[in-house]
Amino acid sequence: MSTGSAPHHRLSDKVPRTERGRRTLRKLLDAAAIEFGERGFHEASITGITRRAGTALGSFYTYFHSKDEIFRALVSDLSGKVREAAKSALAEDHAALETERMALEAFLHFAREHKEIYRIIDEAEFVDPTSFRAHYETTASRIHARLLAGAEKGELREGLDEAHAWAIMGMNVFLGLRYAVWSEDTAPERVAELANEILRHGIAREG
């Protein structure tokens, strides 16, 4: 779509200089998550965002030129939040497989609290393909780096490839869709444990 190739010059790259400015930008992004999440990109409006944020229209244009631009900033913001959600699992020095279990569990909790994230990131495939691809490529790189660190520590196999990271990311994304967004019929702890079994020893009968 044409919007996907629009130049990425973002006013929002200019960090607000004041604490008040930072709060306003935060309010706009949080309101945008709800507006885009509920109405979708095409139905969403700038006035819908400022109304939800309780800010004047002028404040919007201090930070963004257009609906496209705040959407791009929002995808980047949500991508950062996904990273931060997993970070609690990474703060302490856990065993490599335990880190993966905790990262998935944290992500599932996060996705339950922010169900709109799926709709927004998935819609980016059409509205802003560059951000969509960047989100998954950076997430996979982060997982791959963790796998290599685990191999370095002697806990994981040698030769873990980028493809292993994409496989793990895919597991996590679909478990989030099924057990955080579509239904909460199974606890995040249980889902993360079942997925972690696969990474620990596969699904073959032990023998």
Next chain:
Amino acid sequence: MSTGSAPHHRLSDKVPRTERGRRTLRKLLDAAAIEFGERGFHEASITGITRRAGTALGSFYTYFHSKDEIFRALVSDLSGKVREAAKSALAEDHAALETERMALEAFLHFAREHKEIYRIIDEAEFVDPTSFRAHYETTASRIHARLLAGAEKGELREGLDEAHAWAIMGMNVFLGLRYAVWSEDTAPERVAELANEILRHGIAREG
């Protein structure tokens, strides 16, 4: 979106009575895959579809009432093609883990030849959420049934859950996105082998 809740009364549920009719319906669906895949749902048009199909506009209305309706029929058709692509792997009586490897390899080959399938099924999340959800729920059920059959034969662990099936489906979908749609830098055989390693014995160092 409003289109998502439109009633699912499909003319196309009436199977064409003649061989010629079946060929026309097939041509329309194949043309729709290209039209929706290239232009997206909103930009795509019925005349774009009939022009690509080389059929008269009247033929379109013999089978479908609207653009929404052929889109729904297309998602169902593609969902069936994904199932068929894996079926070659399932025709013979392979070991359970070998079946999963072959099913993924077949899917990766299929996705390379039909890259548009991702865009169409992903756009269904917005245009026709019921079909989107049905596609993944039926795919996961099929995988889960294979896992239970493998456990029954004594090859896979007991207690494999629906969550294991969703995890495997997620792996396959994201490996297809990365290694069939976005880049062909790694052979499907190699990607399927790497993913299968995870199912065979996880990613922990043996010891």
